[in-house]
Amino acid sequence: MHPHLRLPPLYLAPMAEFTSPPMRVVCEQCGAQRTYTEMVNAEGICRRSPKTLFLLETFSEERHVWAHLYGHDPIRLAEAARFVADLGRFEGIDINAGCPVPRITAQGAGSALLNDLPRLEAIVREVTRAVSLPVSVKTRLGPNPQRPTWQETLKRLEAAGARAITFHARYTSQGHTGTVHLDTLHEAVSATSLPVFGNGSITDPATAKAMAETGVHALLIARAALENPCIFTFSKGDPHCLALQHLRLELRYRERAQAFSRLSPEEATVLTFRRHLFRYFKGLPGANSLRGNLMHLHTIDDLLRAIAPFRPETPTSLPTQHL
Ligand SMILES: Cc1cc2nc3c(=O)[nH]c(=O)nc-3n(C[C@H](O)[C@H](O)[C@H](O)COP(=O)(O)O)c2cc1C
Incomplete structure (x- = not known):
């Protein structure tokens, strides 16, 4: 606080x-x-x-x-x-x-x-x-x-x-x-x-x-x-670290939708996560082109590549649990 x-x-x-x-x-x-x-x-x-x-x-x-x-x-x-x-x-x-x-x-x-x-x-x-x-x-x-x-x-x-x-x-x-x-x-x-x-x-x-x-x-x-x-x-988290953590959790959530979803967990994750992704990087250099490119991101690897330029030189850690 x-x-x-x-x-x-x-x-x-x-x-x-x-x-x-x-x-x-x-x-x-x-x-x-x-x-x-x-x-x-x-x-x-x-x-x-x-x-x-x-x-x-x-x-x-x-x-x-x-x-x-x-x-x-x-x-x-x-x-x-x-x-x-x-x-x-x-x-x-x-x-x-x-x-x-x-x-x-x-x-x-x-x-x-x-x-x-x-x-x-x-x-x-x-x-x-x-x-x-x-x-x-x-x-x-x-x-x-x-x-x-x-x-x-x-x-x-x-x-x-x-x-x-x-x-x-x-x-x-x-x-x-x-x-x-x-x-x-x-x-x-x-x-x-x-x-x-x-x-x-x-x-x-x-x-x-x-x-x-x-x-x-x-x-x-x-x-x-x-x-x-x-x-x-009221602090500023590292956006790359937060986005990665969120992405891992999103995949875990979408795996639970298997029984009724037409989409694979990866497809559902990518679709949902595109809504969140650019918001983490708003205002940073490169954020606008990330936003403009969202429709071309189709796999988890695409997402990871798209956010890689935002990775900090010294990675920070969140209080995460790993999946
Ligand atoms: C995308 C979006 C979805 C929302 N969905 C709900 C909702 O399901 N139920 C609700 O009570 N308010 C909903 N709201 C309103 C927010 O809970 C909140 O009252 C409103 O955004 C004002 O708070 P903020 O200025 O902190 O965003 C939604 C707002 C946004 C932006």
Whole structure:
């Protein structure tokens, strides 16, 4: 941790298609004190869809992972939560009430729940009743600045038995950009006995400190961790070493998908890892040409060759376990 900062715990925020076990392990090793799975469809869990259940895989070295679920129907979410709790691998269950993606909101899930707060309350009530794990919600301040819903959300979640709430301190209408409303976040913290976690554009000690000053109990970081997993200690890891570690873990994860995947573990690893790869080297000389070349990388050897120029002269080591 930065020597002059006293901050609440720092968690890796959920990111669909990114916060799979490999990224979560890298971030835990780099100091994240909690992680969340990708967004997992409660209906898919209830139907035991292999693809959906694959998103609930964990690695044995993970210590503090929460399952992040989305859905619309309180009863189905409760059923899914029971399945997840019985796996015995998750510390808690987090419900998505903030995702603005049309594919999700069209199902009445994600940020659509901010237009139907009684339903969100019913979801949390049913899920809390179904499992003994703590249940939290990740949401936003409201659909848009003209319609803040955070006060009613807090009241309903308190009544329903939620154990914490994360605010991405923006409105749904803002997407992932624009003002992070720290004043409103501070008001929310003061208005409830629930632990409130804060999220939104933390990139360095200054932005973390500003959000911590609202009084939140934890800080969630998403995008900055894609470029530098060591953000959780506000240090800069060696990108080559981190990318290699992540790649090894990705291959290990994809080997578990054999039963239902059309792709070989190597093909699946390469496809997935191209999404992560260039982010590690952003801003370094040669990063742009790496990004431009991604489509031509087809094998693990291609990936290794592509990142070789970024290898440091004096290799550093991560607290890794070897595969
Ligand atoms: C690629 C991507 C995927 C995301 N997926 C989810 C998700 O599945 N569930 C969720 O609650 N938020 C999701 N988010 C939002 C982040 O958790 C976070 O709230 C947002 O990015 C703001 O935090 P940041 O500024 O630290 O990135 C996603 C964000 C990104 C960039």
